[in-house]
Amino acid sequence: MTLSFLAALINLDKPGVFLHWGVIQISLANVIVIGLMVAVFLLAIFIPFDRKSRRR
Amino acid sequence: MSETTILQRRFNPDRDARPWQGGSRPYDLIKEVTICFLVVTVLVVGLAFLFGSPDDKAISIQTWATANQIDFAQTSISELNGTSGTATYGPPYNNFVGSSQSLGPISLESWIGVHIPVNPAQDFVLGPLSTVANAPNVTRALDVFNAATPSQQLAWETNYATAVSHASSVNGHLVVPRGAYGPIGVMIGQLTAMAKSGALDSAMVDQSGFYGTNYTKSLLYIADSTYFAAQGTAHHLSGDQWGMMNETGNFPGQAWLWLYTFWYQVPPFSTSANADIQVSALMGLLSLLLLLVPFIPGLRSIPRWTRVYRFIWKDYYRSQG
């Protein structure tokens, strides 16, 4: 059965993009994932959780 | 000994936590977990729609020999004359001495010994050829080879290895320059034909019976080729390309292996013949440190020194004035 609507909208199956920086070689995809992890961690720490519970 | 007493001990801010005397408020854990599950589901379905997942076809012996029969013939003679990667691997596959890794005097690899016996000459070349029926020239070549003395066999193998390094493909046929290699030309020629037809793939899996699920031998054979190594390097998957954390295409890979693959890129590991066991040992040690952080003075103080916790509990510290 072919359900074409299930096919990926963006085709990532192309030759990978890699960043080189001295000894470091990393795929763009992994950089994005790791960068997002750091960003989400920082957001989780800095965004106020619950305005109501703040004491005045 | 097990009598429980109430003791006073110095409060250590990196080890102790005071029991909570302050207030509480309603908090719905089950709702939290449910919402989290739904959020993850939406994210996952979204990315599955957007990006899908990679699926580069597996490489069979047939694919390999069809794409590059010269490489196949060259790899096969190295299996027969015992110079291939698998033939010179040592434990756990065979008794070849000198290639096992060690950490100082300790070589777990060679102490454990042979547990998954692989004899490339027999398993990859002679065995599959002996299954060929209705080909008198092949049977004859095998008989001649088997009847010869080891030194004669070695001479033929060496001569063929030299000749095949100048081989070419003519109209899809493997053409090896003439030489004094006795029956080996027929043997490797037949093996190459078997490989290209797919018969070698089934001959090698057949060894494990009707329900074969063990591809150890075929994979070792394929991995000895230059063709396979080139595919890995082209996909940026090789060990010296931080390949361990990469995925084919533009997909994120096992990014959590960054530290493991990092060590392979830097000295002394990048030039060491024992890199695998050295990096394993180092990672084992670092893993133990992570496990034991709560007990290690200094390490367990980092949270207090970095003061990141001031942001996490900002409401609490603000209320404390």
Added chain:
Amino acid sequence: MSTTKDQTVLDQEEAELARQWTGRIRRLLVDALPPDKLLPDRQPSYLSSWIYIFGALTIGGLALVILTGTVLALEGPQWWHVSSIGLFVNSMHLWSVEFFFFFMVIHLWGKFFMAAWRGNRQLTWMTGVVTFFFSIGAGFTGYVSQTNFDSQWIATQAKDGINATGAGAFVNALNFGQMLMWHIVLLPAAVVALTGLHILMVRHKGIVTPIEVNGTEVPHQGTQSESDPS
């Protein structure tokens, strides 16, 4: 038809119940995790940060990994190469693994910077770390079970590392049948069991209180030999 037992029989039963294995284990469990500790409806007021939801997000990721993995397992290892639904389920499996690790690592960072092992929570931290390592093993065996080029490559590369430690004699990355068993039975069972233990420990201890830099003495329950003057 009520027969009144006489007092000595009742006393004997009472004594027997006090010694009973079943009863003892039940009292132990109920003491460790009474219902309002197991599923509390209130939390201490210092719990006020988004960092606390990453444990629950990790549970969500794990649940989706297991659900999608179950479908892939039921359809068999070749299905997703030939069916577009199969490929989609495989994509969900891959991305749920990426999210599982994404959230787990943020959770780990958060717990580290909160020094969440304080107050006898060392075992909670340690089960977390062990779960992390087992998850890496589960991820690895999954990559090796893809039955495509990626799995062939990873298996042939990883064998050297595994063989060098001597473990290769028993853990053979090139043996597809063995890797699939690790991936769909043994390691998921371990990860799920460890996660369960981890969460029960969190509930048993309650969420750790904020770091107090200038604390004084704390009453410490324990035996003389357990106390550690460091």
